[in-house]
Amino acid sequence: MTTWLVLLAIGLVVVGVVAYLLNAILKEAQTIEKGASAIWDGGKRVANNTVHVPDLIRTNHYVGKILAGVPGLHGDLERVRKHAETCPGCPRCVVGGKL
Known part of the structure; x- marks a missing residue:
């Protein structure tokens, strides 16, 4: 036991x-x-x-294209501003295509 x-x-x-x-x-x-x-x-x-990295690369590409067009756009907007300051008929002449 x-x-x-x-x-x-x-x-x-x-x-x-x-x-x-x-x-x-x-x-x-x-x-x-x-x-x-x-x-x-x-x-x-x-x-x-x-x-999302490829999307950012693609976005950077498009932003580069947009920024490349900014100088021309700025010149066009400046031309519109100068025209609007001297033209009593605006916006009729803009719509009529005289710009």
Whole structure:
């Protein structure tokens, strides 16, 4: 009977140690999972931001074209302003095509 009690006590100690170690492994796995999740979320945000880079390049191209036309537009607007200051018939002459 004593042998059985000693073996039972040893078995309970082993079960307790195993339970403690499994709990430690579980906590560590949860910590790793949280870290991996944060990295994954950061990666998704980076990917979402880099998706728009081609759109920005295309936008810069169009802005360059618009800015290239600004000097001519400025000259045309200055001509309209000067005409409007001296013409008593405006805006009729603008609509009539006399500008």
